[in-house]
Amino acid sequence: MSGKGGGRGWYYKEKYGGGGKGGKGKGGKGKGKGGDNSGYGPSSRTEHGFSDHSSPRNPGVISGTSQDLRQMLMQIDGRGYKAYKDIEGRWSFPGFMLIIDHAQSDPFASPSNCRVQVPQSAAKMPPATMSSKIRRLALCDFLTRKFAAVVRATGADQRTEGGGWSGAKGGEMTIDVPGQHVLERTSVIVDESNVEARFTVALPAQGRSVLGGWAANILVDQLPGFVHQALSYEQLDGAAIASHLAVVEDAEWLRAEIGRHGLVAFVADGSVLPRQSGASDTPMDAASAIPFASPPSLAKEFTLPNRGHVRGMGLPAGVSIIVGGGFHGKSTMLQAIEIGVYNHIPGDGRELVVADPTAVKIRAEDGRSVAGVDISPFISNLPFSKDTRHFSTPDASGSTSQATNIQEALEMGCSTLVIDEDTAATNFMIRDARMQALVAKDKEPITPFISKVRSLYLNHKVSSILVIGGSGDYFDVADTVVMMESFSPRDVTAEARAIAQRFQTAEGAALMAAASAAPFGSVAARAPLALTATPELGKVATRSKALISFGDLEIDLSAVEQLAEKSQTRCIADSLAFLKSRMVNGTKTLSQLVEQLEAMWDAGGMDVLAPTMHYGHYARPRKFELAAALNRVRSLRISPK
Template sequence: MGKGGKKGGYPWWEHIKGKGGGGADDSHRAPKRKSHYDTELEQWFVKIDGKGYPAYKDLIGQWDMGGWSVFIDKVQSDPYAPPSMIRARVPMAKAGFPAEYVTGSRIQNIALVDFITRAFSDVLAGGSGTDWTAAAAGGGWSGSKGGDLKIDTPGQYVLPRTSVVATKEFLEARLTLALPARGRTIEGYRAAEIVGEGLKQAVHSALRYEALDKSALKAHIEAVVDQDSLRSQLDAKGLCAFVGNGSVLPRKSGVDDRPMTKVDEPNLVLFSSPASMEVSIDLPYAGTVRGMGIKKGIALIIGGGFHGKSTLLQALQVGVYNKVKGDGRELVSCDPAAVKIRAEDGRYIQRTDVSPFINNLPFGQDTTCFSTGDASGSTSQAANIVEAMEAGATTFLVDEDTCATNFMIRDARMQALVAPEKEPITAFIQKVGPLFSQKGVSTVMVIGGTGDFFELADTVIMMEKYAAVDMTEEARKIAASMPSGLPAAARSTDFGTIRPRKVKHDGLASTGKVSSKSMRCISYGDTEIELTFVEQLVEVTQARAIA
């Protein structure tokens, strides 16, 4: 893998022509001092060498680099502040990318931008022989600081990005640069080297069509277009999800999202659809693909522990995204409006109508406009469902392991002891039917602790040693021969009202800085917004976009 820290299931670094060799050199040697600097920007960096850090502010603006341009948009206030923001722009006439990729369709443009971002990131991270993303460190106050030049580094997912912008007029990479200094004294020669060599190498290697492997780029775009086409066809085929035959669902580990291999696990099982659930879908480039179609409605994923139930659901929850070629889940697709639902103890709720699930609270508290700063598991799950529906969700993905038990089900014995009028919570089992029949929201649910849902399920998939088996008919027979005993009154016939709400934008004004340094938290002024349980976030850049 090398020092560049390459990510993603596809070896992008193999498709950069003339990339240089060897690993990254992160020794932070003294910058080379040339007798002549070709561009005005490099000359300016040299001119302000040794001056106070505020002199960097004079460089804001556009700089001609000889056939391409650098835009310095924001200069950090000191070496310890967040890095400066710059752009490298090449006229599309010089970049030379096919018009079909740039303006043919939105998804082609997204795939193009993603590929270029990966190539650009790799060159900076050592693909050129030097790791330009490594900051100088150590040496105390007077030691060299900063100097790291970075662009977004994608993982397994092909997301809409602003790290690279491709239009018919130009191709532009957007980066951060921690302008180098010793103490607060400008290191102009080092800055000139970073831009004149590091940035220039990345521009020439990643922002020119001729410098990239054309066949690899074409394969990447076609794979992403196929995935997008697959997802767009689900609704017309009456499906909420599809899992292609041959898919690799398990990941290397909980912290490594790359596909598991036979080297990692000799008993690795590739996905294969039960014959009774197999459907075929025609894709623009891959042709006809076959796999398991999960019909809209109520689908249960059952099976023993450690047999692959949650692995399948986890693959489905990221089925809303396109992946890199070689990820193993390219043909795992889900309703684009699918939302993972779970309990979230302690979450904040503000003026949410949770009355479809919560009513008759002690002391007459109104649940049609409910607020709390510390929600229970059941109340948080109710709010998560309602808020997702307000946002337009049409499929829910649920794993009983992360749900509140008292929210999911109340069996006949408990209902006999605690009368319905004394229980504020209407269990999910009473609402999952009308959720689909009245609101059009499907549910795909991992369940292992109760069979009461069998009576309601349209589809039952059993995972056995990571193999999927259609157990729908067997589950129905069991439900008929062994009734759950839930009284008729427990079968809700009305889901309830979902009241549309509008966000008050003035209420979002922060009293301080808004930032996100991780995928799981946003700093919003003095408030920390916890994102740990928003399980469908896959990259820190998404958290930054939310912030």
């Protein structure tokens, strides 16, 4: 700090006189309790403050007590907004520590990042709630929801916007509110020493002047009550916590167990699969929904660690087809299965709907960019001799995009494909005998999926679960056929095989036999050479769950249907910046890059993406969705390996 010493806010203390007692008190010019808080603010490279720098302050230094914080806020009241920088640091409250990692420098900037750390001696979380990784994860999820509910109940999550630009504004406190899924998050972190909750506060302003009294009311008066109600086990509903952890633990156990029994999906009897609406992920009212009931021939039974006996429909590995009339629940069941890669909260209706954790939903995606993907198992003999073993295009068709999506999923280790014909390319899925008679094979570059689905399983042990409503030809390649009738499933495998036999022609039988016998083809690894964004230091911003701005590029993830929450997209966005600056150099394959980043998360959590900021708004994505975003960066350059 060039001899200035003191805290990170020394410049603002010099300019505004903050810090109390003529600048010589807490944090003033290095002579008080502020210690060495030197460091860096958020980087301009991302709206989330992605930074390459280490921690900006000595984590052991305490800036003062809660009353010292109140005094400082009152001293800077009415001064320029940047005087809020003075309050960055650690503040000791009765029973917990408040840490202000980053105070926003403008009332219109992203809210300030704060944390509270409650020692276990005060939180008193029972050891049983932290006895395994999955129970700890579920506990963090429960505490996040509780903290959000407590804040919401007082209206403290509501922003004030009064009197235009010069009026009072801000004041809201927010924590990352989860949806129906139980994911690994950074909003609450629990270990043997502390319970840490991370939240943001829009520090209040009048125009661009500090409203210190209002800020003190939020941080000093209201916050202790929130912490006490949400993060102290003695104030919580122990039975609700136990239920939350049990439901998540059972689902996690069941997901692992179905693989050992040769299944790729399981839907428990009594599950409520329909959602309230297309805009809501909450379950349909139980009085209106039809509870799921397994066909006897597909019924499987398990004994869960907490719930005990459960019965439901098990889909075996291989090729499973879901058929039925329109509006009878085919896609509803498929959507429940595809999101069964995640755990769900009690009351969701899909608590015991689980799928192979590597299952990937595949669809056509007209217009997506493709970088160096081997789509030759499906596409060959393109006009003008375009190479499909290292296929690149800025504007993929429906068929080439679906072939690409499959190959990219296989490259990342997917072992179950999930496909709904409603979102698939028709010419990629099927070519009937009449079309084959008219368009000769040497004039058609597409080998349809129906001709590869068997060899995909036989050669690579990759199963497929498909919703098919318009082509009975798939009966020839299916191991299991389930018909949905008024949202009730029926095993019609024997009937479908009989129909396939009845309508089979000699030519069709020969085609199917040849397709099953032919090897699937290759799945090539690729090494990213460069991941560029212009301008070079442009922001990485999460616009929505399905849209990331990467410099002046946009990454459209609307076809990546297993992204469950925007918090996962935030993590992906900052992961792209991290990969670009530190890891992408042509020496590692794409799958190696993603697996290395996942190993870093396993060891140090998602904080590795922005170690100075301690963000609470990340939820961990799967490697498949992270790779999907990387593959959709239009400036991606790839080398085959």
